[in-house]
Amino acid sequence: MRLYWLAVVALCAAAIAPPPAFAQRAARPAATPRVEFGGTGAVPARRGIVVSVSSFASDIGAATLARGGNAVDAAVATAFALAVTHPSAGNIGGGGFMVVRMASGEATTFDFREKAPLSATPTMFQTADGAIAYALTDSGWLSPGVPGTVHGMESAHARLGKLPWRSLVLPAAQLAAQGFPLSRALAADLNEQLLTTFAPFPSSMAAYGRRDGRAWRAGDRLRLPDLARTLRAIADSGARAFYTGWIADSLVQQMRDHGGAITARDLAEYRAVERAPLRGTYLGNDIIAMGPPSSGGVVLIETLNQLEALSAERFARGTPEFLHLRIEAARRAYLDRARYIGDPDFATVPLERLLSTQYADSLARSIDPARASRSVSLASDLDIATEPMETTHFSVVDAEGNAVSQTYTLEGGYGSGIVVRGTGFLLNNEMGDFNKKAGYTSTRGDIGTAPNLIAPGKRMLSSMTPVILARDDQLLLVTGSPGGRTIPNTVIDVVLGVTAFRQPVRAAVDAPRIHHQWLPDVTQFEVGAISTAAQFSLAEMGHLLRQRPAQSQGDAHSIWYDARTKTAYGAHDRRSPDGKASAAAVRRRAPASGKR
Numbered sequence: 241m242r243l244y245w246l247a248v249v250a251l252c253a254a255a256i257a258p259p260p261a262f263a264q265r266a267a268r269p270a271a272t273p274r275v276e277f278g279g280t281g282a283v284p285a286r287r288g289i290v291v292s293v294s295s296f297a298s299d300i301g302a303a304t305l306a307r308g309g310n311a312v313d314a315a316v317a318t319a320f321a322l323a324v325t326h327p328s329a330g331n332i333g334g335g336g337f338m339v340v341r342m343a344s345g346e347a348t349t350f351d352f353r354e355k356a357p358l359s360a361t362p363t364m365f366q367t368a369d370g371a372i373a374y375a376l377t378d379s380g381w382l383s384p385g386v387p388g389t390v391h392g393m394e395s396a397h398a399r400l401g402k403l404p405w406r407s408l409v410l411p412a413a414q415l416a417a418q419g420f421p422l423s424r425a426l427a428a429d430l431n432e433q434l435l436t437t438f439a440p441f442p443s444s445m446a447a448y449g450r451r452d453g454r455a456w457r458a459g460d461r462l463r464l465p466d467l468a469r470t471l472r473a474i475a476d477s478g479a480r481a482f483y484t485g486w487i488a489d490s491l492v493q494q495m496r497d498h499g500g501a502i503t504a505r506d507l508a509e510y511r512a513v514e515r516a517p518l519r520g521t522y523l524g525n526d527i528i529a530m531g532p533p534s535s536g537g538v539v540l541i542e543t544l545n546q547l548e549a550l551s552a553e554r555f556a557r558g559t560p561e562f563l564h565l566r567i568e569a570a571r572r573a574y575l576d577r578a579r580y581i582g583d584p585d586f587a588t589v590p591l592e593r594l595l596s597t598q599y600a601d602s603l604a605r606s607i608d609p610a611r612a613s614r615s616v617s618l619a620s621d622l623d624i625a626t627e628p629m630e631t632t633h634f635s636v637v638d639a640e641g642n643a644v645s646q647t648y649t650l651e652g653g654y655g656s657g658i659v660v661r662g663t664g665f666l667l668n669n670e671m672g673d674f675n676k677k678a679g680y681t682s683t684r685g686d687i688g689t690a691p692n693l694i695a696p697g698k699r700m701l702s703s704m705t706p707v708i709l710a711r712d713d714q715l716l717l718v719t720g721s722p723g724g725r726t727i728p729n730t731v732i733d734v735v736l737g738v739t740a741f742r743q744p745v746r747a748a749v750d751a752p753r754i755h756h757q758w759l760p761d762v763t764q765f766e767v768g769a770i771s772t773a774a775q776f777s778l779a780e781m782g783h784l785l786r787q788r789p790a791q792s793q794g795d796a797h798s799i800w801y802d803a804r805t806k807t808a809y810g811a812h813d814r815r816s817p818d819g820k821a822s823a824a825a826v827r828r829r830a831p832a833s834g835k836r
């Protein structure tokens with residue numbers, strides 16, 4: 241009821257002045273106080289830490305730090321290890337984004353998103369009568385984009401790494417050759433894929449099936465000899481070995497045999513791009529985020545800008561007042577994602593406007609404090625028809641306070657399901673992230689706007705949101721998540737926890753999450769995120785709510801950094817059973833000199 245009084249007051253005031261919540265921007269203190277005891281419940285580390293979905297990969301990353309590697313070295317080693325131990329998303333046949341902040345304050349990003357093959361066309365995923373052929377984007381030979389991970393890792397290492405490249409890739413090659421014991425979760429997942437995703441592809445069945453054809457059990461050792469050979473070639477000769485030579489030849493031959501689109505030229509011409517990060521601030525914290533072709537940074541900053549304009553942090557987290565503003569801000573930011581964002585090398589994205597506080601103020605003014613907006617009516621210019629955790633994120637901080645936030649993916653779990661013959665690696669199915677039909681935007685979530693239509697050599701829009709926060713020129717938080725379009729909302733909830741609600745990182749990662757992505761016009765929430773009483777209040781305001789299982793949104797492996805004690809605190813997301821925060825041990829020997 242209090243909300244309705246607020247609404248009445250706000251509506252009366254609106255005739256002569258902006259709503260009271262909004263008017264408080266100038267009066268609000270510049271920064272909220274620091275989190276005290278931010279490390280509670282997390283793994284402390286003075287010599288650096290790696291937090292990922294896989295204990296083996298986190299350990300390889302932490303060992304890289306212990307050998308004298310910096311955060312970028314550890315990220316590269318972790319990424320290659322995840323390609324072995326977390327095959328649903330860790331990859332060399334996919335792509336992603338890395339955000340780096342060095343202790344000096346220098347920050348940059350690496351965009352190694354996949355690209356459409358040069359033969360791609362805007363209608364390649366439509367049937368003759370113009371229907372969208374979802375099956376073609378989900379799996380099979382037309383679904384992969386040109387992979388970017390290997391060139392991305394090489395570019396980041398060449399710019400900022402310290403240790404020799406070979407020493408970063410070899411541990412993954414050794415792990416693939418020797419094998420590793422399957423966890424209960426991975427054994428069960430592989431058994432399922434062998435009956436579904438891998439079944440049409442003999443090379444995939446051979447790589448991931450048990451030799452005797454029986455089901456995997458927890459504790460069985462998974463050896464990946466072809467992948468080991470591929471990784472050894474990359475260790476010896478760098479990205480060149482992947483994009484030209486026998487690995488590329490095998491991929492191209494298989495594409496030719498099966499009507500796929502990727503050619504030798506597509507591979508040879510692939511380049512990762514170093515891009516300036518997006519910058520924003522929230523309650524005195526600096527945000528360093530990924531720009532297009534990821535939409536993550538824009539959605540994150542635009543949402544937080546609105547929440548700051550509304551002084552949303554004055555409400556407690558689970559209150560209907562806060563949740564209403566949180567949902568409305570996300571609704572507006574996700575609409576802009578659909579409307580404006582695509583590959584910046586192909587589409588003009590109005591970044592300056594989208595990230596400006598004036599623009600956020602205007603959006604905040606459009607939020608009725610007592611009523612949910614209707615997503616469709618916010619977008620009268622778009623023609624609208626009615627109608628999963630398979631990416632992975634890891635965070636790294638080294639002893640000097642350099643930080644890496646990396647999210648990368650094959651898109652769906654195990655991507656296209658295709659293991660390239662003789663190479664052991666899985667190809668992505670990222671082409672499905674393009675808009676598949678011009679002008680077709682549906683309440684189910686299809687988007688048909690121009691910036692993300694398919695074009696040769698174009699990168700598809702992503703929601704991946706690797707982010708780093710700093711405060712007073714010191715590192716504060718490294719986070720990110722998988723989860724498709726839920727990703728920006730997961731990251732927003734972790735960031736809000738650590739900043740607006742002053743939670744320790746462990747509590748911020750554990751906290752139940754919500755998701756609204758403009759369309760479908762429904763707020764999903766993990767059990768516990770919205771109390772029954774708050775659900776009634778929100779429903780009265782016109783929100784449509786859908787509860788999802790507990791612990792089912794995202795997988796935000798995060799690090800909080802205490803600059804006063806130079807201690808990193810790692811919190812792996814307990815939503816995934818095999819994750820780990822691995823602190824680097826005392827350095828055992830001097831780092832090898834030179835990078836090659």
Ligand code: DON
Binds near residue numbers: 629630652673701722
């Ligand atoms: O780039 C993107 O936004 C998607 N390909 C990410 C896919 C994803 O997170 C699936 N896992 N939950």
